[in-house]
Amino acid sequence: xxxxxxxxxxxxxxNIEIMNAVLEEDYEVCxxxxxxxxxxxxxxxxxxxxxxxxxxPGIDGFEVCRQLKADPLLADMPVIFTTGLGDTExxxxxxxxxxxxxxxxxxxxxxxRARVSNHVELKxxxxxxxxxxxxxxxxxxxxxxxxxxxxxxETARLGRIGDWLSVIMLDIDFFKQFNDTYGHPAGDxxxxxxxxxxxxxxxRATDLPARYGGEEFACILPxxxxxxxxLVAQEIRLQIQSLNIPHEGSQVSPYITVSIGIASARCRPxxxxxxxxxxxxxxxxxxxxxxxxxxxx
Ligand code: GH3
Ligand code: MG
Ligand code: MG
Ligand code: MG
Numbered sequence: 310x311x312x313x314x315x316x317x318x319x320x321x322x323x324n325i326e327i328m329n330a331v332l333e334e335d336y337e338v339c340x341x342x343x344x345x346x347x348x349x350x351x352x353x354x355x356x357x358x359x360x361x362x363x364x365x366p367g368i369d370g371f372e373v374c375r376q377l378k379a380d381p382l383l384a385d386m387p388v389i390f391t392t393g394l395g396d397t398e399x400x401x402x403x404x405x406x407x408x409x410x411x412x413x414x415x416x417x418x419x420x421x422r423a424r425v426s427n428h429v430e431l432k433x434x435x436x437x438x439x440x441x442x443x444x445x446x447x448x449x450x451x452x453x454x455x456x457x458x459x460x461x462x463e464t465a466r467l468g469r470i471g472d473w474l475s476v477i478m479l480d481i482d483f484f485k486q487f488n489d490t491y492g493h494p495a496g497d498x499x500x501x502x503x504x505x506x507x508x509x510x511x512x513r514a515t516d517l518p519a520r521y522g523g524e525e526f527a528c529i530l531p532x533x534x535x536x537x538x539x540l541v542a543q544e545i546r547l548q549i550q551s552l553n554i555p556h557e558g559s560q561v562s563p564y565i566t567v568s569i570g571i572a573s574a575r576c577r578p579x580x581x582x583x584x585x586x587x588x589x590x591x592x593x594x595x596x597x598x599x600x601x602x603x604x605x606x
Contacts, residue, residue, distance in 0.1 A: 330418075348377070358425060358428055361373060361389065364393065387410075391413075409428055410424055445519070451518070455519065456521065463531050473537075475533045479545065482601040483560060486558030503565070504520060511530070546604065571605070
């Protein structure tokens with residue numbers, strides 16, 4: 310993992326230099342000399358920690374902290390106030406605004422280093438847990454919970470503008486037989502390879518491929534109509550075909566195949582996300598019924 314990034318905010322360059330000297334060896338350090346600039350740099354540099362002066366011309370550190378915590382994209386960044394204000398009242402105010410720590414100037418280099426190190430460590434742990442909570446451990450794709458949450462927010466968003474949404478579900482054919490023939494570890498490797506093929510097939514940044522469970526995958530395609538989804542489904546089949554994973558026990562092919570179901574419609578505010586899953590699943594079932602290794606929708 311690369312160095313963590315620290316944003317130092319202080320209107321006094323001498324203070325920035327002192328703190329930079331303490332931190333520059335272990336961290337990527339960036340700076341801001343005013344409150345507005347701090348908010349700008351926080352957005353662009355996405356620091357892991359912000360050292361925030363309180364008294365500055367323009368908006369002060371308390372106001373910067375308030376605005377950071379009010380912005381969902383910035384609220385997770387830990388803030389340590391570094392200030393000449395030593396009153397209990399000031400410290401309480403800073404902590405009440407959501408700062409994780411409060412350090413009075415002049416700072417003790419060793420103490421600043423230790424506090425920064427602890428908070429950066431915690432931030433990284435928190436980031437790792439947040440990623441784990443939305444990721445499927447075997448494949449690295451999004452997990453089912455993340456898929457369902459994204460589907461709720463996407464149907465609400467697209468419903469307001471009446472835009473298209475497609476959801477693709479796919480399921481590996483005769484997979485129980487694959488495990489029986491080649492063993493469970495080989496089954497796991499097969500699931501990982503199919504997941505990677507799915508990842509290669511969906512190309513837009515807003516598309517969301519996920520492992521829905523077992524040997525079943527789903528994919529959310531915002532702004533994609535039925536014809537577009539059909540093309541993506543064909544690309545998924547092509548990518549999985551070119552894996553050439555032998556499957557002796559399959560009744561449809563000597564290689565691994567998948568059955569696919571597609572649900573496509575314009576979003577409406579009254580249609581919840583689960584309706585897309587239900588329809589894609591119904592179409593997937595049709596593909597199974599019609600002989601597997603095909604697309605329905
Ligand atoms: P169909 O063509 O109708 O989909 O047949 P199938 O055998 O694939 O369907 P079924 O749902 O009956 O079996 C799915 C199998 O997938 C059952 C289970 O042993 C296997 N499976 C589910 N999750 C995992 C996993 O994480 N790893 C491995 N190796 N196997 C899994
Ligand atoms: Mg100041
Ligand atoms: Mg299944
Ligand atoms: Mg199956």
